[in-house]
Amino acid sequence: MSISKRIQNTKVSAIRKLTPFANEAKAKGIKVYHMNIGQPDIETPKEYFEALKNYDKKVLGYENSEGINELRIGFSDFLKIHDINYTPEEILITNGGSEALLFIFLTICDEGDEIIVPEPYYSNYNTIANSCGVKLVPFQTKIEDGFHIQNKDSILKIITEKTKAILYSNPSNPTGVVYSFNELQIIADVAYEKNIYVISDEVYRELVYDNIEYKSIFSIEKVRDNLILVDSLSKRYSVCGSRIGMIASKNKDLMKEILKLCQARLSISSVEQYTATELLKLPMSYIHSVKDKYEERRNAICNFLNEIPGVKSYKPEGAFYLIVSLPVDNAEDFCKWLLIDFNLNNETVMFAPAEGFYFDNELGKSQIRISYCISVENIKKSMNILKEGLKVYNSIKK
Numbered sequence: 001m002s003i004s005k006r007i008q009n010t011k012v013s014a015i016r017k018l019t020p021f022a023n024e025a026k027a028k029g030i031k032v033y034h035m036n037i038g039q040p041d042i043e044t045p046k047e048y049f050e051a052l053k054n055y056d057k058k059v060l061g062y063e064n065s066e067g068i069n070e071l072r073i074g075f076s077d078f079l080k081i082h083d084i085n086y087t088p089e090e091i092l093i094t095n096g097g098s099e100a101l102l103f104i105f106l107t108i109c110d111e112g113d114e115i116i117v118p119e120p121y122y123s124n125y126n127t128i129a130n131s132c133g134v135k136l137v138p139f140q141t142k143i144e145d146g147f148h149i150q151n152k153d154s155i156l157k158i159i160t161e162k163t164k165a166i167l168y169s170n171p172s173n174p175t176g177v178v179y180s181f182n183e184l185q186i187i188a189d190v191a192y193e194k195n196i197y198v199i200s201d202e203v204y205r206e207l208v209y210d211n212i213e214y215k216s217i218f219s220i221e222k223v224r225d226n227l228i229l230v231d232s233l234s235k236r237y238s239v240c241g242s243r244i245g246m247i248a249s250k251n252k253d254l255m256k257e258i259l260k261l262c263q264a265r266l267s268i269s270s271v272e273q274y275t276a277t278e279l280l281k282l283p284m285s286y287i288h289s290v291k292d293k294y295e296e297r298r299n300a301i302c303n304f305l306n307e308i309p310g311v312k313s314y315k316p317e318g319a320f321y322l323i324v325s326l327p328v329d330n331a332e333d334f335c336k337w338l339l340i341d342f343n344l345n346n347e348t349v350m351f352a353p354a355e356g357f358y359f360d361n362e363l364g365k366s367q368i369r370i371s372y373c374i375s376v377e378n379i380k381k382s383m384n385i386l387k388e389g390l391k392v393y394n395s396i397k398k
């Protein structure tokens, strides 16, 4: 029996790669702070559980493959708050943003086609692309620039006849960059000139700090039919386990084809679509309070990182991640060492080595991606472990 080359050539998730070592540490009685994964610790709103209790259907049947009307209306209304205008008919409900990405890749690409992304990128983009036979082609953004896009030429020069789309997350996982309108304009111009899609993954849209105004690419009229929006409730409502996401596009031909995939998987969970509809009715003050909590954590982590000798970082503007350059040759070895050989008062920390977020592994070799989905107190403890760990590690290695 065989395993497909596509899957064999796909890397293990950069975020979970070191999990066996974390489990070993836990088995030894060591507490592990998880700064490797974007799993919000903020409580899911009580309205979600109330909705769950109130669900009163007697038979759990399949729902429309497009998603239930109430939820499509809910998303459409929610997006209007950000000046993103899609009618319920222009929205398809998916099993999280992950399925949305899979369906988009499968629909716009043939085997061997290319999608370009700013690097470093969300590592599952690569996994999903590989499983569809699609090649992800990166253009580099740098830590020195806070991972902002510098110019149009860096994008234009990697476009080939096989390029079908530009994909990015905004705000970004793994860098926390929030693209300015100027950067979005560059992306839109390239897409327009080259007649390719723009996949705007906005699962962290509301998590933007420093009073920066979120700018939407969806206001740029000339790329109206090129634009595809990916969204998800996972992060903003702390409902990662609920698996509700969506695709929106004005491009009727495209949506007609994506619907075939929705129909093949028949339906999304009826209960979760119902609870999601209730979540979308929460006032914006709820989302603002979530944003404030993450902003406080972002401020804390930046302050602690600034105090660690040899660490290079920047102030991320959104989401709950950042890439940090460490004074080590190989960040993955260091992250393993933190789990296997080091603890401070019986506690240690798990990070995601950043090389899995780069196409060219060498680029991220001495970097880690930190997710700050834990309390300020635990961030403080974790950063102390990092600081002391670096001291010990570098003294052993010399």
Ligand SMILES: Cc1ncc(COP(=O)(O)O)c(C=O)c1O
Residues within 6 Å of the ligand: 038, 095, 096, 097, 098, 099, 122, 169, 172, 173, 201, 203, 231, 232, 233, 234, 240, 243, 244, 245
């Ligand atoms: C940038 C980005 N896009 C999409 C997803 C997928 O999220 P979900 O499938 O939970 O909606 C994630 C999850 O971490 C993400 O970080």
